[in-house]
Amino acid sequence: MAKDLKLYLGPNHPGMHGNFSVHMYVEGDKILRTRPLPGMLHRGFEKLMERRLWMNNLALIPRICVPEPDINEMVYAMGVEALAKVEIPERAHWIRMLILELARIANHLMSLGGIGGPTGLYTGPNWAIADRDLILDIFEAISGARVYHMYIVPGGVRKDLPEGIEEKISGFLDYLEGRMPEYEDLILNNPMIIKRTKDEIMLPEEVVWELGVTGIGMRSATGKPYDIRKIDPYARYDQIEFQVPTATYSDAYTRLTLKYKEIIQSVRIIRQVLEKMPQGDVRTNVSRGSALRWRIPAGQVYSHIECTRGEYGYYIVSDGSDQPYRVAVRGASYPQGLLGVEKYLPGHRIEDAAIWMDTMGVCAPEIDR
Amino acid sequence: MSYLIGLMLIVIAFLWQVTLEGFQRKVTAKVQRRVGPRWYQTFMDIFKAFSKSSISHGFIYDFGAMMTLGGTMATVVFLPFSGIVAFNGLDNFFVIIYLLAVGSLGMAMSAVGSGNPWASIGVMRALTQMVGYEVPFMIVVFGMIFGYGTSSISALVEVQAGGFLNWHLLRMPLGAIVGFISLMGMLAKKPYDTPIAPAEIASGPLVEYGGKHLGMLMLQHEFAVFIEVGLFVNLFLGGGGIVAYLIKYAAVYLFATIISAVLGRFKIEQVVYHFYKVPLALSLIQAAVVIFTGLGVEIWL
Numbered sequence: 001m002a003k004d005l006k007l008y009l010g011p012n013h014p015g016m017h018g019n020f021s022v023h024m025y026v027e028g029d030k031i032l033r034t035r036p037l038p039g040m041l042h043r044g045f046e047k048l049m050e051r052r053l054w055m056n057n058l059a060l061i062p063r064i065c066v067p068e069p070d071i072n073e074m075v076y077a078m079g080v081e082a083l084a085k086v087e088i089p090e091r092a093h094w095i096r097m098l099i100l101e102l103a104r105i106a107n108h109l110m111s112l113g114g115i116g117g118p119t120g121l122y123t124g125p126n127w128a129i130a131d132r133d134l135i136l137d138i139f140e141a142i143s144g145a146r147v148y149h150m151y152i153v154p155g156g157v158r159k160d161l162p163e164g165i166e167e168k169i170s171g172f173l174d175y176l177e178g179r180m181p182e183y184e185d186l187i188l189n190n191p192m193i194i195k196r197t198k199d200e201i202m203l204p205e206e207v208v209w210e211l212g213v214t215g216i217g218m219r220s221a222t223g224k225p226y227d228i229r230k231i232d233p234y235a236r237y238d239q240i241e242f243q244v245p246t247a248t249y250s251d252a253y254t255r256l257t258l259k260y261k262e263i264i265q266s267v268r269i270i271r272q273v274l275e276k277m278p279q280g281d282v283r284t285n286v287s288r289g290s291a292l293r294w295r296i297p298a299g300q301v302y303s304h305i306e307c308t309r310g311e312y313g314y315y316i317v318s319d320g321s322d323q324p325y326r327v328a329v330r331g332a333s334y335p336q337g338l339l340g341v342e343k344y345l346p347g348h349r350i351e352d353a354a355i356w357m358d359t360m361g362v363c364a365p366e367i368d369r
Numbered sequence: 370m371s372y373l374i375g376l377m378l379i380v381i382a383f384l385w386q387v388t389l390e391g392f393q394r395k396v397t398a399k400v401q402r403r404v405g406p407r408w409y410q411t412f413m414d415i416f417k418a419f420s421k422s423s424i425s426h427g428f429i430y431d432f433g434a435m436m437t438l439g440g441t442m443a444t445v446v447f448l449p450f451s452g453i454v455a456f457n458g459l460d461n462f463f464v465i466i467y468l469l470a471v472g473s474l475g476m477a478m479s480a481v482g483s484g485n486p487w488a489s490i491g492v493m494r495a496l497t498q499m500v501g502y503e504v505p506f507m508i509v510v511f512g513m514i515f516g517y518g519t520s521s522i523s524a525l526v527e528v529q530a531g532g533f534l535n536w537h538l539l540r541m542p543l544g545a546i547v548g549f550i551s552l553m554g555m556l557a558k559k560p561y562d563t564p565i566a567p568a569e570i571a572s573g574p575l576v577e578y579g580g581k582h583l584g585m586l587m588l589q590h591e592f593a594v595f596i597e598v599g600l601f602v603n604l605f606l607g608g609g610g611i612v613a614y615l616i617k618y619a620a621v622y623l624f625a626t627i628i629s630a631v632l633g634r635f636k637i638e639q640v641v642y643h644f645y646k647v648p649l650a651l652s653l654i655q656a657a658v659v660i661f662t663g664l665g666v667e668i669w670l
Contacts, residue, residue, distance in 0.1 A: 007487070014567040014571060014572070015571070029490075119568075120560070120634030121559075121632065123401045123631055130402050130403075186631065191632075192560050192634065195633075196633055196634075350569060354569060
């Protein structure tokens with residue numbers, strides 16, 4: 001056994017996203033073994049949900065993924081609606097798509113600019129966070145909250161869009177489209193970023209199949225456009241035209257490029273949503289009585305959607321009472337974040353560990369739910 | 370008298386560099402579309418750090434922190450500042466380089482004494498990087514010293530007197546490029562901030578510091594920047610009167626800052642490859658030109 005040194009990447013480390021720890025055993029600069037240690041932020045979401053009313057859970061679930069909370073509301077609402085067999089109003093579908101795509105842009109911006117964290121290009125995160133803030137302004141106008149919106153509820157959305165929000169959103173999209181070339185110049189064409197990410201931190205196709213990686217990781221490695229929005233459309237994604245960017249060579253740089261392309265596709269989706277959105281009601285009741293007395297018929301359902309890191313799903317079991325019997329979360333970053341870290345982070349160098357975590361799309365609370 | 374001048378140089382270095390550091394943070398903030406802190410924020414940071422209590426990790430840790438601050442302050446005294454020399458005849462290039470190394474070694478001792486593995490990795494990287502940038506820089510300066518037959522910085526400043534056409538920036542353009550790249554390496558500006566990379570090694574040598582010890586290191590950093598940028602201004606931009614010196618100083622430092630704001634960082638082995646590839650080749654060409662053609666003024670103008 002070589003003499004190795006134990007280093008702690010997280011939970012208190014600038015290169016780590018969220019409360020997650022990786023113990024790295026290194027020899028020189030090379031990582032020999034790693035041991036991911038979730039549990040730093042275990043709040044027992046799944047268990048807590050069994051002790052709360054169907055409606056109460058809405059305040060809890062956005063916390064499962066902090067950078068992108070809306071996917072949780074959506075996937076939970078879809079599951080509950082499927083169990084209760086209710087059809088929600090047409091307009092609610094379109095508003096949901098609007099929210100989800102705005103959230104997708106916000107998250108992709110954060111991770112595209114966020115590559116500046118591990119590579120030292122601090123202009124990237126500063127720009128991206130400032131532009132993301134404009135999206136949070138839109139969320140605030142729509143739902144009253146900036147990060148945890150609790151806006152998508154079972155039965156539709158909480159309330160209708162405020163007046164004049166369409167102009168605000170299209171104004172933002174125009175602004176963002178003007179900014180995208182600057183991001184391309186700053187990040188994707190930056191010689192230092194290219195030097196640090198090109199041909200580094202590979203994700204081979206076998207690993208994708210072995211671990212079950214979805215999302216950008218899978219699309220960049222296999223070239224397959226596996227996107228839940230396309231293969232099992234929810235909301236009204238089947239009535240929208242958009243492309244799923246893919247690649248067949250998955251290094252860190254390719255995955256960054258795909259994020260950039262996905263932002264452009266999301267802008268395209270939002271423009272179509274704004275154009276095609278019908279008028280009408282936005283909410284229907286999933287059960288009789290007030291929201292605190294909801295009883296969802298017994299049954300089980302797996303609902304899944306496409307989040308920025310891949311397939312995100314809830315397996316919900318109801319026994320007909322006013323609380324869920326069991327909810328299991330399929331976190332999109334579980335495969336690469338836990339199994340991938342243990343098996344495929346070794347062999348890289350210390351300085352690549354943070355880029356590894358960043359470009360593989362690891363969101364600690366999804367692992368530790 | 371010499372001691373008084375030396376003390377005065379230290380005070381000037383502190384006031385000027387810390388003010389400029391605040392201004393530099395403003396410039397970086399503008400590039401990053403932020404407002405940025407107030408210009409005197411760095412003063413407040415340093416005073417705050419010194420007003421806190423701090424934990425010691427043993428004798429070597431304390432001694433190293435004092436050694437790095439003391440060594441660097443001592444170096445400031447020997448650097449000619451716009452023609453002001455505290456100790457006549459001692460404003461020698463080698464004196465400065467060796468005294469500056471005392472500061473670096475103190476930092477290394479102290480950081481390793483803290484016992485944190487991240488700090489050891491950071492120190493290792495800092496010393497590796499030093500090996501990287503010093504070789505091309507030394508070759509350029511040795512060429513200069515060979516050309517004039519003197520290693521006194523005041524003398525090297527004097528030969529550049531009489532207009533910017535005499536500056537080594539124009540007389541030894543390749544050397545000036547190498548000098549600036551090495552300066553970026555010395556200042557640990559991006560892309561050469563590998564030794565203090567926060568996301569990779571948790572700020573490296575600084576990881577265990579807090580309170581007064583951190584204050585000492587912040588102060589040491591400011592003095593080190595004053596020496597390194599001052600060395601470049603003296604060697605390649607012809608020094609000058611106080612105002613001219615400070616303007617040149619600010620221009621060099623802010624130029625380095627702006628470059629730094631739009632670049633990422635190298636890995637440590639990329640740093641060494643980088644320094645041993647282009648800057649080393651340029652410095653060798655420059656040295657050959659100096660050696661075979663005198664200082665080559667006619668060739669370049």
